[in-house]
Structure formats: C-alpha cells, structure tokens
Amino acid sequence: MEQIVHLFLVKASSLEEAVAKVEKFLTSYQLVRYEKFWIDREASLPSQNSEFFISLQEVLRENQKILISFLEDLQNEGFSTVESLKSLPQGYLSKLLHLIAHFLDGFFGVDSYFYNLEEDSHFITPYLEKKILKGEEKYFLVKAYGYLPKKEYLFEALSPKRFFKVY
Numbered sequence: 341m342e343q344i345v346h347l348f349l350v351k352a353s354s355l356e357e358a359v360a361k362v363e364k365f366l367t368s369y370q371l372v373r374y375e376k377f378w379i380d381r382e383a384s385l386p387s388q389n390s391e392f393f394i395s396l397q398e399v400l401r402e403n404q405k406i407l408i409s410f411l412e413d414l415q416n417e418g419f420s421t422v423e424s425l426k427s428l429p430q431g432y433l434s435k436l437l438h439l440i441a442h443f444l445d446g447f448f449g450v451d452s453y454f455y456n457l458e459e460d461s462h463f464i465t466p467y468l469e470k471k472i473l474k475g476e477e478k479y480f481l482v483k484a485y486g487y488l489p490k491k492e493y494l495f496e497a498l499s500p501k502r503f504f505k506v507y
Contacts, residue, residue: 341375341487346453346455347399347483348365349481355384362482363377372449378487379483383483385481387472400454400464402454406453411440443462446459
C-alpha cells in the first residue's frame with residue numbers, strides 16, 4: 341500500500357471535533373478516494389500549542405516546494421511561458437499543468453501535503469492567519485494518512501522528452 345500524508349487546518353472547539361471534520365471530508369470528497377485512512381491524533385496540534393505556528397509555516401513551505409517542483413518540471417520540458425503552453429502535448433505534461441491548476445485553485449488531491457479546510461486552499465490567507473494568531477477561536481493541524489493500492493505508472497515516470505517532439 342502506498343501511504344500519503346496530509347495535514348489539515350481545521351477550526352474546531354476540540355480535537356475530536358477537528359478529527360470528525362477531517363474524517364467527513366475524506367469520506368465525502370469526490371476527487372480522492374482512499375482505500376483507507378487514519379488520523380494521527382498524537383501528531384495533531386491545537387493552535388494554542390507553541391509548536392502550532394512553526395508546523396504551520398513548515399507545511400506551507402512544503403506545499404510551496406511541491407508547486408515549485410511542478411512548475412520547474414514544466415520549465416525543464418520547455419514550457420516556461422503561457423504562449424508555450426499552446427504546444428503542450430496531452431499526457432504527462434498536460435497532467436502536470438492540471439495538477440498545478442488544482443494546487444492553485446484549491447482542489448484537494450493526493451499531492452496536497454497541507455490543506456486548509458477553512459478556506460478550501462493549499463495556503464492560508466493573511467486574514468485567517470491573523471485570526472488564528474488572535475487566539476479567539478481554536479484551530480487544529482490534523483495529521484492524516486491515506487492509503488492507496490500501490491500502482492506503477494510507467495508512462496508518468498519516464499521523461500516526456502523521449503516521446504514527444506514539441507513543434
């Protein structure tokens with residue numbers, strides 16, 4: 341089984357309420373269906389914990405790294421401008437562009453390391469960050485593991501330059 345890690349930002353009055361929200365999301369979300377998932381209550385943090393904002397900044401940086409990696413992959417294949425996308429071949433590269441779009445527009449996916457359930461986003465607005473800092477309401481970073489049968493996608497593992505000539 342392939343294990344995928346996610347951290348969710350959730351507004352809740354207790355850890356159990358936060359866990360329930362994440363469980364509901366993972367069981368009802370239409371685009372990602374895990375064979376099974378597990379919530380790590382021990383690794384989940386309330387916003388009152390001194391490690392909360394350190395962890396939040398780390399997961400935001402991780403999402404930024406994922407996005408940059410996707411963009412660099414496109415650039416390395418010769419697609420670095422909007423104009424160049426006109427000749428983007430269907431397949432691996434168009435899927436990569438699709439993942440970038442989902443990352444930016446807030447669709448949750450298996451590549452979503454951090455997901456903000458409050459704003460349906462992979463990032464956090466300055467408004468919500470200030471709200472959390474005020475400490476008037478409780479928020480949690482909830483760690484979850486999703487499990488999928490291990491599949492090998494050879495086409496996606498190979499460099500597209502071997503298969504496509506860009507005209």
